[in-house]
Amino acid sequence: xxxxxxxxxxxxxxxxxxxxxxxxxxxxARSMFMxxxxxxxxxIELPPAMTSRFDMERLGIQPMVTPxxxxxxxxxxxxxxxxxxRVILTYEQMGSPKYVIGICSCTVNGGMYWQSYATAxxxxxxxxxxxxxxxxxxxxxxxxxxxxxxxxxxKAGRANSWERYFREYDRYxxxxxxxxxxxxxxxxxxxxxxxxxxxxxxGTEGRHTELLQQHQVPLQxxxxxxxxxxxxxx
Amino acid sequence: MSxxxxxxxxxxxxxxxxxxxxxxxLMLRKIxxxxxxxxxPPLLQPLFDVIKLYSKRTQVSHGLLHEAGIVVAVGAxxxxxxxxxVPGMNGIAEKGGLILLSYLMMVPSLGLALxxxxxxxxxxxxxxxxxxxxxxxxxxxxxxxxxxVAWQFQTTxxxxxxxxxxxxxxxxxxxxxxxxxxxxxxxxxxxxxxxQPFEIYVAPAEIATGPMVEMGGxxxxxxxxxxxxxxxxxxxxxxxxxxxxxxxxxTFLIKIFVVVAIPLSVAFMFPRYRTEDMxxxxxxxxxxxxxxxxxxxxx
Numbered sequence: 398x399x400x401x402x403x404x405x406x407x408x409x410x411x412x413x414x415x416x417x418x419x420x421x422x423x424x425x426a427r428s429m430f431m432x433x434x435x436x437x438x439x440x441i442e443l444p445p446a447m448t449s450r451f452d453m454e455r456l457g458i459q460p461m462v463t464p465x466x467x468x469x470x471x472x473x474x475x476x477x478x479x480x481x482x483r484v485i486l487t488y489e490q491m492g493s494p495k496y497v498i499g500i501c502s503c504t505v506n507g508g509m510y511w512q513s514y515a516t517a518x519x520x521x522x523x524x525x526x527x528x529x530x531x532x533x534x535x536x537x538x539x540x541x542x543x544x545x546x547x548x549x550x551x552k553a554g555r556a557n558s559w560e561r562y563f564r565e566y567d568r569y570x571x572x573x574x575x576x577x578x579x580x581x582x583x584x585x586x587x588x589x590x591x592x593x594x595x596x597x598x599x600g601t602e603g604r605h606t607e608l609l610q611q612h613q614v615p616l617q618x619x620x621x622x623x624x625x626x627x628x629x630x631x
Numbered sequence: 632m633s634x635x636x637x638x639x640x641x642x643x644x645x646x647x648x649x650x651x652x653x654x655x656x657l658m659l660r661k662i663x664x665x666x667x668x669x670x671x672p673p674l675l676q677p678l679f680d681v682i683k684l685y686s687k688r689t690q691v692s693h694g695l696l697h698e699a700g701i702v703v704a705v706g707a708x709x710x711x712x713x714x715x716x717v718p719g720m721n722g723i724a725e726k727g728g729l730i731l732l733s734y735l736m737m738v739p740s741l742g743l744a745l746x747x748x749x750x751x752x753x754x755x756x757x758x759x760x761x762x763x764x765x766x767x768x769x770x771x772x773x774x775x776x777x778x779x780v781a782w783q784f785q786t787t788x789x790x791x792x793x794x795x796x797x798x799x800x801x802x803x804x805x806x807x808x809x810x811x812x813x814x815x816x817x818x819x820x821x822x823x824x825x826x827q828p829f830e831i832y833v834a835p836a837e838i839a840t841g842p843m844v845e846m847g848g849x850x851x852x853x854x855x856x857x858x859x860x861x862x863x864x865x866x867x868x869x870x871x872x873x874x875x876x877x878x879x880x881x882t883f884l885i886k887i888f889v890v891v892a893i894p895l896s897v898a899f900m901f902p903r904y905r906t907e908d909m910x911x912x913x914x915x916x917x918x919x920x921x922x923x924x925x926x927x928x929x930x
Contacts, residue, residue: 421682421683421686424679428682448667448669454670455670459672463840465691465844465847466840466846467847468683491847492687492690492847492848493688494688
């Protein structure tokens with residue numbers, strides 16, 4: 398899977414800059430806004446993890462409601478092909494650094510839906526997953542343990558697999574096109590973003606992004622119509 | 632007062648407001664946690680949140696107005712902070728007064744409207760129209776309360792307002808002299824802070840935080856800063872009008888934290904009203920109370 402190893406972040410020589418980097422990594426680890434995309438049964442273990450018994454807010458983890466505000470995309474349960482489209486749309490709208498956590502066995506390998514024709518088996522093929530929490534379903538302790546592991550990785554500056562999505566976009570797009578057909582297109586311009594934020598890698602563009610660019614329809618702003626206009630046209 | 636002194640005050644007042652406001656954000660989350668029998672976030676959590684939001688690598692902007700709107704919203708609050716007197720620092724409060732403040736208090740919402748308008752997210756637009764409706768609702772009791780206080784003390788100057796109340800002791804505090812206005816003010820405060828039951832424009836479960844729906848990274852960070860200013864301003868303004876301002880920072884901080892704690896505690900016990908219910912409620916009870924208070928003040 399790892400054809401293109403991620404560039405390791407060089408420690409800056411200026412000691413003040415290093416302290417600054419460490420402070421930012423610390424704050425990123427201690428403040429995680431979570432968007433839970435509850436697709437399956439694993440969602441039932443999240444309320445206890447958030448409420449008085451286990452209280453995730455102690456660790457600075459709090460739920461958010463839109464992808465723009467969130468840092469973590471928590472996918473709890475099986476992803477059907479239809480769901481996966483929404484998950485990818487949601488993921489692409491989040492601001493980096495962003496992390497994906499797959500909860501339950503279904504996100505690891507399809508779980509009990511292994512034989513289903515409509516379920517995407519390995520989430521990691523379509524999105525860079527940071528932490529898997531296996532179990533059917535994992536207990537709130539396990540969920541918090543997984544989040545703590547992610548916290549440790551972020552604090553150490555190692556949780557940068559989100560860069561993979563930009564640097565190896567072609568590979569992820571290949572898997573997506575394989576599943577959704579060659580006409581698959583999302584509103585977010587990943588290649589443009591990768592260029593803009595210096596995240597362009599050798600695997601960003603390739604055979605599959607060429608296919609995307611052949612049929613890609615540029616996004617148009619939605620036409621605003623009043624109710625009376627609709628009636629007239631119909 | 633020398634120019635240097637004034638400049639130092641103008642820088643220091645928003646800074647103090649920001650720090651105290653962050654503590655109020657923490658208080659909001661701690662109160663919520665305690666009422667739900669949780670431990671709640673650690674001490675520096677609001678600071679972590681703001682630093683993290685500003686340090687996001689990719690910042691999704693929808694255009695110039697999106698960025699300018701946040702600047703207007705935060706900038707208006709920075710201007711407001713220099714116009715409210717705090718112990719030891721008056722800034723330019725002498726030149727301002729209640730009337731100017733009540734105008735300036737609307738600017739952040741308008742700035743937010745500017746920014747959200749460019750995001751073109753339907754949830755944002757719905758949230759915005761609700762926010763403007765809410766403003767229309769609470770501004771009427773708010774203006775009545777401001778008018779009543781100005782009449783009661785025969786001044787719109789905040790520095791004089793504090794001086795009069797401090798000279799006469801507790802007996803001349805606005806809350807003792809005119810409790811009806813104080814209650815109406817507290818009611819208005821609940822709506823002004825946009826807390827439950829008047830949380831119509833945030834409504835996370837319904838319209839995905841309304842105006843904030845497209846705000847991520849530094850934009851959300853700016854809104855966090857704005858909210859901390861908002862809590863602080865509301866507390867200071869209420870304390871200045873009804874609780875005799877602050878003789879020193881110790882009593883002042885106690886007063887403003889108690890004032891802000893009341894709406895925040897009430898918030899966690901209520902669900903949300905619908906927009907029309909909120910307007911009906913806010914135009915009825917606080918307005919009646921404020922009008923009665925006005926009668927008391929005029930007599």
